[in-house]
Amino acid sequence: MPGKKTDKSQNEEFFRYGESMGDSVSPREIEKTPSPRAEQLRQFYFDAKSSVAMEFPYWYSRRWFALEGEIPIVRRAEALKTAFSHLTPAIFPQELLVMGKTNHLRGSYPMPWLSGSYFMDKSDRMYQEALDAGKLSADTVTKWGKGGGNVTKSVGKVVSIAGKFGLRQEELPVLIKLAKDWQNQSVEDVGHKYEQMVPGYSTKEAIMRSVICMFDSGYTLPQGREVINYYYPLNYGVDGLIKLCRDKIKEVAGSPEMDRLYFYQAVILTLEGLQSWILNYAKEARRLEKKASKPLKAEYRKIPEILEQIAHHPPRTFHEALQLCWTFHLAVLNEDCISGMSPGRLGQILYPWWQNDIKAGRLTRESTLELLECLRIKFTELDCFAAMGVVGGVLSGNTFNNLCLGGVNKNGENASNELEELFLESAITCATPQPTLTVLYDEKLPEELLLKGVECNKTGTGYPAWVGNHTAMEFLLNNYRAEGMNPEEARAWSIGGCLESSPGCWLPITLENRTYWIPGGSAGATSVGVHFIGLPKVLELVLFNGKDPRTREQVLAPHNKTLKTYNELWETMKTYLYETIKVLCLCNNIQHDAWRKITPPVINSFLKPDCLNKGKDIGQMGARYNTTFNVEVCGGINLVNSLVSLKKNVYEEQNFSLEELKKAIIYNFGYQNAEAIASYSLLEQKPGKEVAKWAKIHKLCLNAPKYGNDDAFADEILQEWESWFCEVCHEFKSLYDKPLYACQISVSTHGPMGAVTLATPDGRLGGTTFADASLSAYPGTDRHGPYALFNSATCWNHSCSQNSQLNLKIHPSAIKGRQGARKMLELIRSYMRKGGFHVQFNIVDSKMLKDAQVNPENYRGLMVRVAGFTQYWVELGKPIQDEIIARTEYDELG
Amino acid sequence: MNKEKVHRACEDYVSIDVFKGYCHTYQKLVNADEKACLNFVPIPKCGLCTNYQPQDETMGTCMSHESTFQDLTAKTCENFKWLKKD
Numbered sequence: 001m002p003g004k005k006t007d008k009s010q011n012e013e014f015f016r017y018g019e020s021m022g023d024s025v026s027p028r029e030i031e032k033t034p035s036p037r038a039e040q041l042r043q044f045y046f047d048a049k050s051s052v053a054m055e056f057p058y059w060y061s062r063r064w065f066a067l068e069g070e071i072p073i074v075r076r077a078e079a080l081k082t083a084f085s086h087l088t089p090a091i092f093p094q095e096l097l098v099m100g101k102t103n104h105l106r107g108s109y110p111m112p113w114l115s116g117s118y119f120m121d122k123s124d125r126m127y128q129e130a131l132d133a134g135k136l137s138a139d140t141v142t143k144w145g146k147g148g149g150n151v152t153k154s155v156g157k158v159v160s161i162a163g164k165f166g167l168r169q170e171e172l173p174v175l176i177k178l179a180k181d182w183q184n185q186s187v188e189d190v191g192h193k194y195e196q197m198v199p200g201y202s203t204k205e206a207i208m209r210s211v212i213c214m215f216d217s218g219y220t221l222p223q224g225r226e227v228i229n230y231y232y233p234l235n236y237g238v239d240g241l242i243k244l245c246r247d248k249i250k251e252v253a254g255s256p257e258m259d260r261l262y263f264y265q266a267v268i269l270t271l272e273g274l275q276s277w278i279l280n281y282a283k284e285a286r287r288l289e290k291k292a293s294k295p296l297k298a299e300y301r302k303i304p305e306i307l308e309q310i311a312h313h314p315p316r317t318f319h320e321a322l323q324l325c326w327t328f329h330l331a332v333l334n335e336d337c338i339s340g341m342s343p344g345r346l347g348q349i350l351y352p353w354w355q356n357d358i359k360a361g362r363l364t365r366e367s368t369l370e371l372l373e374c375l376r377i378k379f380t381e382l383d384c385f386a387a388m389g390v391v392g393g394v395l396s397g398n399t400f401n402n403l404c405l406g407g408v409n410k411n412g413e414n415a416s417n418e419l420e421e422l423f424l425e426s427a428i429t430c431a432t433p434q435p436t437l438t439v440l441y442d443e444k445l446p447e448e449l450l451l452k453g454v455e456c457n458k459t460g461t462g463y464p465a466w467v468g469n470h471t472a473m474e475f476l477l478n479n480y481r482a483e484g485m486n487p488e489e490a491r492a493w494s495i496g497g498c499l500e501s502s503p504g505c506w507l508p509i510t511l512e513n514r515t516y517w518i519p520g521g522s523a524g525a526t527s528v529g530v531h532f533i534g535l536p537k538v539l540e541l542v543l544f545n546g547k548d549p550r551t552r553e554q555v556l557a558p559h560n561k562t563l564k565t566y567n568e569l570w571e572t573m574k575t576y577l578y579e580t581i582k583v584l585c586l587c588n589n590i591q592h593d594a595w596r597k598i599t600p601p602v603i604n605s606f607l608k609p610d611c612l613n614k615g616k617d618i619g620q621m622g623a624r625y626n627t628t629f630n631v632e633v634c635g636g637i638n639l640v641n642s643l644v645s646l647k648k649n650v651y652e653e654q655n656f657s658l659e660e661l662k663k664a665i666i667y668n669f670g671y672q673n674a675e676a677i678a679s680y681s682l683l684e685q686k687p688g689k690e691v692a693k694w695a696k697i698h699k700l701c702l703n704a705p706k707y708g709n710d711d712a713f714a715d716e717i718l719q720e721w722e723s724w725f726c727e728v729c730h731e732f733k734s735l736y737d738k739p740l741y742a743c744q745i746s747v748s749t750h751g752p753m754g755a756v757t758l759a760t761p762d763g764r765l766g767g768t769t770f771a772d773a774s775l776s777a778y779p780g781t782d783r784h785g786p787y788a789l790f791n792s793a794t795c796w797n798h799s800c801s802q803n804s805q806l807n808l809k810i811h812p813s814a815i816k817g818r819q820g821a822r823k824m825l826e827l828i829r830s831y832m833r834k835g836g837f838h839v840q841f842n843i844v845d846s847k848m849l850k851d852a853q854v855n856p857e858n859y860r861g862l863m864v865r866v867a868g869f870t871q872y873w874v875e876l877g878k879p880i881q882d883e884i885i886a887r888t889e890y891d892e893l894g
Numbered sequence: 895m896n897k898e899k900v901h902r903a904c905e906d907y908v909s910i911d912v913f914k915g916y917c918h919t920y921q922k923l924v925n926a927d928e929k930a931c932l933n934f935v936p937i938p939k940c941g942l943c944t945n946y947q948p949q950d951e952t953m954g955t956c957m958s959h960e961s962t963f964q965d966l967t968a969k970t971c972e973n974f975k976w977l978k979k980d
Contacts, residue, residue: 047910049913051912058963058966085970090908093921103967105909151912158913166912173952174953177961291919
């Protein structure tokens with residue numbers, strides 16, 4: 001069909017579906033500005049570099065080592081209390097919401113009690129040992145963005161750590177000292193000691209060295225990818241919670257199950273630490289008030305009034321409730337190394353206070369908007385300090401605080417409200433990466449909310465993402481039914497992290513004689529276990545008899561099969577992947593066991609139902625739901641396309657032999673190495689001298705059917721893959737003796753995992769980035785429009801997996817105006833009605849991205865959607881930038 | 895080093911990052927290591943405390959036995975006592 005084909009145009013380095021929109025760069029249709037206050041705060045953020053502060057780890061460690069012999073969870077709580085009590089308060093002018101992770105605006109810190117090797121000097125023995133064990137291999141193939149807040153080089157009195165964070169030279173000795181103090185006592189070291197007892201452990205090390213798996217779980221990001229629950233402090237206040245624990249201690253002291261006593265004592269100690277932390281901020285605000293001139297004086301006066309209330313009692317107003325939520329959010333993030341601690345359905349949680357304030361005239365829509373803009377800045381300031389392979393290779397510097405809108409309430413009716421529309425509006429006026437937004441799409445949601453969501457999409461920020469409410473509830477019911485979940489409770493779900501379906505629950509809040517059932521998280525981390533297996537790399541092992549041609553290491557035992565039939569190849573693929581998951585699962589269980597014993601989660605536990613009732617922390621299955629470990633995979637579409645090509649070219653049509661294909665792969669189809677030319681997009685690869693020799697095979701590989709075109713041949717292979725993978729995950733058990741489940745997202749792992757993978761049978765060249773997400777088409781291969789792509793994507797049941805992920809890039813002009821908005825809403829509806837779990841959009845002219853790559857200084861505020869998260873363009877590594885540019889741009893939706 | 899009158903050692907300095915911060919007194923961004931103004935008020939740090947015993951240029955002990963570092967801000971430390979207020 002003329003004009004409907006996906007093509008690479010002559011002058012542009014991206015694929016397009018539909019007619020070109022011309023040579024000029026199209027701006028985003030919707031552009032609004034924040035309040036002057038938020039604008040100033042956002043400017044502070046733009047100026048800020050990622051910075052490390054050693055206060056917290058210093059005080060934590062000092063107290064910890066002073067209490068040798070104490071009950072572990074009490075010792076941990078004492079350490080947390082001391083650390084929180086000693087944080088230096090930092091208040092910035094114009095802030096309506098205060099408090100931060102550290103005294104730097106964009107601060108974070110290492111947690112050597114989890115892991116210390118990755119921030120040591122490369123010549124240090126700790127670093128070398130971790131490298132040999134494959135624990136830092138992903139770091140070596142991860143690339144950071146050079147701009148934005150990343151401190152990529154040491155300058156003056158600032159030392160660059162892990163390629164991203166700046167540390168004052170004055171604090172470097174204490175960083176090294178603490179890492180050494182924790183040596184052999186950290187979660188990483190203790191876990192490593194015992195994981196070596198797992199049968200086949202050497203295979204696990206080889207897997208990590210080859211970057212077939214991205215990173216270990218238990219000591220890197222042991223919590224997160226979950227939904228926080230603010231209910232207990234909102235309803236009881238901190239004093240109320242302390243009293244509750246003191247009463248519980250009276251009940252349990254000396255009785256069987258003594259661990260409950262220690263848990264309650266730990267909660268009291270930690271809450272006391274949090275009180276000191278909050279009140280130190282109040283004191284600092286009073287100091288500033290004394291010195292400030294008139295307009296600021298009044299603002300500084302209000303801060304301690306709010307903080308002194310929430311340090312002891314439940315909030316009375318929306319502003320206090322918002323500050324409380326932010327404070328407890330920070331508290332959890334300071335407790336552990338966490339990404340993806342999502343606020344959940346915050347507009348529904350805070351609605352009671354907001355409604356009362358609006359009725360009483362204490363708040364207007366404008367003043368609400370300003371507060372919500374301030375909240376966006378606060379969330380955006382969050383940084384997570386972890387190894388380069390984790391923060392860069394997986395997170396791209398993002399912290400994944402997902403705020404959800406819509407869905408249904410306890411009774412199954414529309415749950416959205418006016419406050420949620422203001423959350424959307426604040427994301428339009430004050431575009432920042434955090435919190436990202438997700439609409440829990442349900443047919444019962446009002447048209448106004450949905451169109452507001454589309455309006456927000458048109459700003460080009462990549463949010464809200466759209467997820468199917470019923471598809472997710474079906475997954476949750478299947479996964480948590482054995483632990484007692486019913487349909488009513490399934491409705492309380494939300495997204496944890498970028499896209500992890502997480503269970504929730506309803507709890508009652510009574511304000512002004514009216515009871516509201518508010519949703520909140522009810523499980524610990526819902527994405528821990530096996531962190532990202534590069535599927536095309538496993539297929540590579542199948543083709544090369546278990547050996548990694550890149551590292552020349554024998555990773556898995558040779559299968560010694562001739563792979564004469566497609567069936568034999570497919571069975572070998574399943575066997576190899578099974579072996580890979582098995583050994584990773586066992587090792588990660590040990591790491592998580594070390595985590596729960598050495599650094600039991602106290603804050604997250606007292607927030608999560610039903611830990612306070614049971615007297616158990618999350619690590620002891622105190623939370624309501626505990627079937628929360630998963631197997632994450634990446635590169636699924638390249639795997640499917642490769643299997644399609646193998647089946648068709650090698651086995652059915654016999655266009656070339658497997659041996660010929662393997663040679664072509666080794667020679668990268670005659671192309672140069674992606675790393676050598678510093679480009680990771682299929683479009684920009686440069687042919688080598690012998691390209692003609694491999695051209696025929698390469699063309700056949702490229703021309704084989706591809707996923708995303710409503711093509712039965714390709715879609716059947718996707719179905720077969722999904723049926724097997726979603727089911728086989730249940731055969732592995734977490735340390736809580738619960739089955740694992742499938743998690744199919746890419747985050748940023750498709751960059752580094754593509755970097756270590758040779759050319760693939762689908763024609764993708766070696767070292768280039770995989771297709772993003774789990775259901776996005778490989779750039780340029782979706783040739784029949786979005787609806788054909790949707791048909792392919794929904795050929796399997798998405799509720800069998802914790803998630804699936806589909807990203808689309810649309811040119812702004814394709815959805816321009818009210819008619820365009822409706823067209824886009826119909827597109828979303830169509831996917832949701834087909835049972836699609838998730839779709840998200842980059843509404844951007846690809847030419848703008850190309851320009852931003854060449855002239856980053858002109859695009860400090862430009863944001864793009866990667867895969868489940870939005871990030872500043874200048875902070876993304878080039879492999880991911882290249883992949884986003886290359887994605888098919890839809891200039892038409894028909 | 896702790897007696898250096900630079901912005902980052904001043905009580906009215908709030909850190910944007912490791913390079914710079916905001917001066918509450920003059921309401922402007924300032925470089926962390928630049929010389930402070932006449933309104934400089936030192937912020938408590940371990941190196942300015944009577945309980946601090948230096949061991950080398952950066953590290954020392956607190957209360958004779960706990961290891962600490964002289965640049966650690968001690969604004970929230972219950973045991974801080976000014977060594978000598980400039």
